[in-house]
Amino acid sequence: MLSYFLRRLLTAIPVMFFVAVFIFLLLRLTPGDPAQAIAGDQATPAQLEQIRESLGLNEPLSTQFFTWVGRMAKGDFGQSLISQQPVLQMIGQRIGPTIALALTAMGLTVLISLPMGVLAAWRHGGLTDRAVMAFSVIGFSVPIFVIGYVLIGVFAVNLRWFPVQGYKPLADGFWPFAHRIFLPGLALASIYIALVSRMTRASMLEVLREDYVRTARAKGLSEIVVLFRHALRNAAIPILTVVGTGFAMMISGVVVTETVFNIPGLGRLVVDAVLARDYPLIQAIILLTAGTYVVINLLIDLSYALTDPRIRYQ
Amino acid sequence: MTSAPVLSVRDLKVVTTARNPAEILKGISFDIFPGETLCLVGESGSGKSVTSLVSMDLLPRGELAVAGGEVLLNDEDITKASPSRTRALRGSEMAMIFQEPMTALNPVLTIGLQMDEVFRAHRDMRKPERKAAALEAFESVSLPDPARIYDSFPHQLSGGQRQRVMIAMALALKPKLLIADEPTTALDVTTQKQILELIQRLKEEQNTAVLFITHDMGVVVDIADRVCVMRHGEIVETGKVQDVLSQPKEQYTRDLLAAVPSLTPRKARPQEGQEKVLELIGVNKIFSFQSFISKLLGHEEHSVHAVNDVSFRLDRGRTLGIVGESGSGKSSVARCILRLEDPTSGAVVVNGNDIVPLRGQKALAEARRAVQMIFQDPNRSLNPRLRVGESLIEGPLNSGEARAEAMARAGDILEIVRLPRESLDRYPHQFSGGQRQRIAIARALMMSPDVIVADEAVSALDVSVQAQVLELLAEVQKRQNLAVLFITHDLRVAAQICDDVMVMQRGKVVEFGPAEQVLAHPQHAYTRDLINAAPGRDWDFAKGRNIGALV
C-alpha cells in the first residue's frame, strides 16, 4: 500500500511538470500584458515598458520559467503582478468559500443522487427509473447559470426563502452560512447529481445482475439489505471514479456559480486573473487545482481498497 | 420413497417477456422426494437453469415470466406465493448453490457476515448463537479452521473452499430442498470430486431433496438417483439413472450418451516416418511482477514460474495431448510456442529453426505459417465485425497471396470443414458455436500449417458438438498429415485423440508417454488422482454399462 502510494506520487511528478510547462507556455504566448492591467488603459507605452522591466517580463522565457519553478520548489509561489500580494495569501483568502461551496454540492449530491440511482436501478424500466433518467438528462442539458438564475428567480426573488447572493463564512454562525450556501450549492450540484445518479444507476444495474446478488436473494434477504449492503458497496468503484474525474467539471461549475451568486471564491479569482494576465496567480491556481485533481484521484484510488478488500496495492 | 414429494413441478411453462414471447419451458413436470437426487441434464439452451430459478422464485424480473403450471414446494405453489412468502421460504425451506463459486459470494463482505445473514433473516438468534452456528456449519462441510474462514473475504479462499462455504450457507437451516446449478462445472476435477462427495454426504445426513443441474453425464452417473434429460424446454426422458443410461428409450438420449468420449485410451496409431516439426528444449517462462519502486524499497520480487523446464518433440501426423488442471501451465506452453509470449529461456524449434531469438512479425512470418492455433472460445476468436471470408484470407493476404485466389481457396477449405461456400459472406454471429469452431479450423488450415495447437478447443462446446469437432479435427489431421498439440483438462477427450500424453502440474511435466500407457497405467500419483477424479469413470457410456466392477 505504501509503495503503491509512493509510486502514484512519483508518477504525479511528470504529470504536474507537464501541467507547469503547458500553463507557463500557454500564458506567455498569449498577447495580453500584465503591465497594462497594472497601469490602466490610459498609460503610455513608455510607462508600460518601465513596469515590464521591473517585473522581469523582459527576461528570456526559459529564464523566467526556471526562476519560477525554482521558487516554487522552495514553496514560494511569488506575488501577484497586479496587486503585489503574495499569491498564496490571495488564494488563502478565497479558498474558503470555494471549498464550502464544493463540499455543500458534494453533500447534496450524495444525499440526492445515491438513493435516486439505487431506486432507478432497482425499479429498472419502471416509472421511477424513467423519472430519474429524465431528471438526470435534464441536469446535463441545462447550463448551470440558467439553473442558478431560475433558482434565484424562484426561491430568492419570488418566494424570498433564501438571500439573493453573497457568502458568509461558517465562523459567522451555521445558519447564515447554510442559508447563503444552499442555493449555489444546489445549482452547482445539479450537473453532479445528474452524473452521479446516472452512474449509480448504471453501476447498480450491472451489479444487480451479479451472481452474489442472486445468492443474497436466494438466502431470503430483504431487498433493502440486498440493495444497500450487497449491491451498493460493489457498485461503489465506478461511482467513486466518476466523482474523481468529475472534479474538473466541478471547477468549471464553481467558476460560473461563484459569478452568479457573487461568492468571493477561487473561481472568480482565477477568471479575474486570466483577464488581467496575472501570470503567477493563474499559474498557482491552475497548478493548485491540477494538484488537487491528482490528489483527489489518488485518494479515490486508495479508497477503492476500503470498499473492495480484493484490491491490495502492490 | 413413498412419502410426499418435496418439490413437485406440474406442466410448468415459462416465456420471455420480449415483444415476441418465446417459450423457454414448454410444460415440464417432475417430482423430487426427500433424500433423493434428481439430475436435470441437457445441453445449453435446454432450459434446465430456468427451471431451478422458477423453483426459487428468482426469475429475472422483466425478462422471463411463468406462463402456466405450478411449482409445489411441500404443496405450496411458489408461482402464486407473495414475494415476502417466497423470501421467507428461500434460505430456510429451499436453498441453492450456483455454478461460479468465484462470483456467487459477495467479494466485499466477509464470509462470516454472509453466513450470519442467513440466520438473521430466518431465525431469531442472538449474535453469539449465530456465530456458533456458523462455525458449526463450516465444520460440517469440512472447511479447515472455521474461525479463520469466518473472518476471511471470499478472494482469500480457493474455489473449492468457496463452494463449500456456499453449501454450508445453503444447508445451514436444513432446507427440505437443495438446488445445485452446475455446482462443479467451474472446478478442477479433483475438487469436483470432493464437492460431489460432500453434497452426497450432506444429503444423506439431512435427508434433503436435491435438484442437481448439470451438462456432464459423468457427474450424473456419480450423483443422481433419477435423471431428467432435457432438450429445448422439454423433458425428453426421465427415469432411474441406471435405466436411462443403460437402456435409453429416446434417440436423443442415445446420441447424447454416444457422444461422451470414453476414458479408455484408443488404440495407438502406427507412426509413419519420424519427421520432427516442433521441438521444445528446456523452455521456461517466468512471469515476474516488480515495480521500480518496490525494487527501490527492496521488496522481494514476486514471480510465477509458469513453465518450468519443459521439453518435448512432436512429429508430423502425431497428436500430443497436454493435460492438467487450471494453473498447470499448459496454456503458457502453447503461448510460448506461438510466441504470443516470449519464453524466458530455452528453445522452440519449428521445422529446424529456433524461433525464440526472432523479433517482429516479419522475422516470425515463416513460424507463424507453420504453427497455427485454435482457441477455446469460438465466440471470441473470430472478429465479429468481419465477414467469415475476410477472416479466412487475412493470413494469406499478409503473406502476399492474391485476394481472389485466397478467397477461392477459402471456399474450398470451408467445404473441407463441411460448411457451405456461401458462408464466406456471412458474419460469425450467424453461426452456432460448433460451426464457428469449424471456421476457426478453416482459418488455421488456410495457412497450410505443419502444426496445429488446439487450446481447450472443444471445452466450450456441448458434448454432441464436441464429438463432431473432434472428428473433424482428426479427419483434417489425417488429410493434411498435420501434427496436433492438443491442450485439454478433459482426460476423456485426451484419451480419444492423443497418441502421446503429457501431464503437467504447477508448470512442470510430471508424466509423459504414449496415451495408452499414461492413462491406463499411470506411474505418477498426480496422474492417478486425475484419473480417479474423472466423473463417471466407472461407466462406459457407449456400451451403457458399469465397468468399475470389472476393473
Add this chain to the structure above:
Amino acid sequence: MKPSQSAQKAPRSRLLTNPPHWTTVLALVVLVIIVAIAVFAPAVANFEPTQLNAMMRLKPADDTYWMGTDSYGRDLYSRVIYGAQVSLLVGAGVSIGALVIGLPLGLLAGWFRGLDAVLMRMMDGMMAIPGILLAIAIVALTDAGLTTVIIAIMLPEIPQVVRLVRSRVLSTRSETFVDAAVLLGTPPLRLIWRHLLPSTIAPLIVQGTYIYASAILTEAALSFLGVGIGTETPTWGNIMAEGRLYFALNPWLVYWPAIVLSLCILSINLLGDALRDRLDPKMKGRSI
C-alpha cells in the same frame, strides 16, 4: 449456462430490429428541426441577426419581434434562429476535432506500451487542468473567433477520447481474435486498422454525441464569463450572456435561448443514450 455469453452477437441487426423508443423519435425530430432551422436560417428568420435599431431596444415580444428585442434593438427571434448555426458548428467542430485527434493517439497508446506511459502522463496532465480555465486562457490567446473557441473547448476533451479509445483497445486486445490475427502474421498497423479500430467506433460515436452536447454548453459558459464568441456572431451562449444583464427586466432574453439550447442538448443526449444502448450495449446506462 456456458461461460461465454454471446455479447457480440449481431452488432448490426440490433440497430434495425427493435423500433426506437418514442423519446428517441422525439429527440430526433427536434434535432432535425433545429438543424433545418440552422441551415435555412435566412428563410426562417424575420430580420438579419445583426440588424440594429437603437430606438427599439429591449422591447417585449409583439407581432414584429416574436421574442422581443435585445439591448442593441436586434430581433431576439432571428438571433436565436441564427444562433443555432454557430452552436451546432461549435459542437460539430469540437466533437469531430476531438475524435480525429484523440482516436489515433488512443490507438497508439493502447497498442504500443512504450508510448503509452508518456502519452498517458501527458493526458493526465491535460485532464488535471480544469477545462474551463484552459478554454478561457486559450480564447484570450487570440481574438474570440469561432476557430479559437472550437480549439479551446476541444483541447480539454481530447484526453477523454484518448482514454476511451485506449481502454477499448486494451480490452479488445485481450480478445482472442487479436491473438489470432497476430498468429496470422498481421503487421501492427494493419492489425490496429482491421481489428482494433472498428471496436472503438461505436463508443466513439456515442462519446461524440456527449462531447457535442457539452461543447455547446461550454461555449455558453465561456460567453457567460465574457470570453466567448463576439456578439456580431449570435450564439445561444452569447445571446444569454447579453440577456442576463437584463434578466430582471425581461427574463425571456435568457429563457428563450436557454429553452432552445436545453432542448437541443437534451435531444442530443437522448440520441446519444439511444445510440449507446444500441451500438454499445455493454455501456448501457453509462455516460460521460
Add this chain to the structure above:
Amino acid sequence: MKTFGLKALGCAALVASTFTALPVWAETTLTAVMQAPLRSLDPHLSTAQIVRTHGFMVFETLLGMDDKYQPQPQMADFAVSDDMLTYTFTLRDGLQWHDGTPVVAEDAVASINRWSQKDGSGGTMMTYVESIEATSDKVLTIKLKSPFAPLLELLAKPSPIPAFIMPKRLADTPVGEQVIEMVGSGPFKFVADEYRPGDQAVYVKNMDYTPREEPSSWTAGAKVVNVDKVVWQAMPDMQTSINAIQSGDVDLIEQVTIDLLPLLAMNDEVETGIKNPLGAQVTGRFNHRLPPFDNPQVRKAVMYALDQETIMQTAIGNPDFFQLCPSIYGCEVPLASDVGAEYLAGTADERMAKAKEILAASGYDGTPVLMMQPTDLTVLTTQPIVAAERMREAGFTVDVASMDWSTLQSRKNGWQPVADGGWNFFFTYWGVAGIWNPLVHSLINGSGDDNSWAGWPVNARIEELRAAYLTAGSLDEQKEIAKEIQKITWDDAFYFNAGEFKSVAAWRTELKDVPAGPITLFWGVSK
C-alpha cells in the same frame, strides 16, 4: 519586512476603531459596489478610476479642486510670485501619516517627483521646473525656468493621475515598482488584512484626521467622515448588485447600468442620481499608422458615417443620461465649444450620403477595417457593433474582432500590420477630468511619438498649439487655443468623439448627503 508594518497598522486601525466604537454607538459601515473591483493599490502607477478613488480615500493632494474647476488649498496653502516663476506651498497644521509620523515637506518633494515620472502632464510640467525643494519642514518651493500656467491645476487635478502625496520612504520606491504599503494622510485608513484583491477593500475612519475649515467642494475643503467603515464589495454582475441594494446588503452602487434603472425606480428605499457631473466621453480611435486610416480622407468618411446618437442610444438607452456635443474636452467644461459641429449636423442619413461621397473620392481600396471589441466590459461592447454597421453601410469592409478587455488594451499598443496582430479602430472612454484641457488630453497628442497613447496621429500644428497652451496667460487665450485644437482633431480626424454619458449612482435612503464629485467621495456622507 514591509508587510509586517502594514499588518500591524491594519490591526491597530481595526482595534482602535472597534475600541472607540463599541461602548458608545453601533459601528456604521457603508458597503459600496464600485464600478470595478480594486486589484492594485498604487495610485501613482495606475490610471484606472477605481485606483484613483482608492487614492483619494487614503491619500491627499497638496491642492484640491472645487466644483468650479479651481485649484484650492488642501494639504497646503499656496502663494505665487509675481513673475510667475516661484510657487510656495505651506503645509497646514495637524497633518499626520497613518503611522503617526508628521507630514513634512520632504515627503511632498519626493511624491511630486515620483508622480511626475508617471503622469504625462506631470512630465511636461517638469520640463519647466528648475527645482523642487523643501525649504523647511512645512514649506515647499517650486522654481520654474519659464512661466507654466497650469501648474496649480496639475497639482489639483483629480485625473488621470492625481499628484498624491505619500511618505518619502514610499515615494522613493523605484519607478515601475508598486507601492503596496498604504500609509497616507487621508481621511480613511486602509485595512490591509481585510483587503481581498478583486473582491473587497475595507477602509476605516482616520480618527486623527483634522478636516479643513472651508466647506467641502469636490476634493477641496473639509473632508468630514461620518461613517466608521467603508467596504467596497465587488460584484461582477449588475443584476446581483441591484438585488443586493434592494435587500439592503449594500448601501451604494457607484455606477448602475442605465437600462436597469427602472428596476430601482419602484423601490422607495433606493434613490438614484448623477453624482459625478463630469461624465465620460466615448472615443473611437483610429490607428493613423496603418491603412486604410493612414489616409485622412478615409478617416473623414468615418467621421461622417458614425453617428453619436445611435451609438449612445444603443449603449445607454435613456437620453437623460447621455449628451451629444462636438467638444473634445467634455460638453460642460470651461473649454467646451461647438467647433466641428458641422460633422454632427443634419440627419444621420444625410451624413451617411456625405460619408459615401468622401469615401468614394478617397481612393479607399476595400482594405478591411479591423475593429476591436471588448467582450467583458459592458460599457464598451455595443459601440463597435453599431459603428461597424454604419461603416459597412458607408462602404467599408469591417471585421469585428472580439477579445477580452485586457487583450484589447495590450493589442492597441502595437502598430504592426493587422495580419500580425495589429488593429485599425477601437472604442474606449475617458472620464472628462482626464481630457478636459489640451494638457491632459492624451488623444490629441500629434507628435506621432511611439510612446504616445495608441493611435499615433501626426500633426505639427497641433503640437505648436499644445505648447502654446501651456504658456497661455488667460482663460480666453486658452479657450482660443483649445478651439483651434478641437478644429484640427475633427478636420484631421484624430478620433471620433462619440458623445458623453453620465454615470448614475444608486444608494439606499439611509445614506444622507452623498457628495458630488469628479470621483465618488466617501466623506460628507452619513448613514
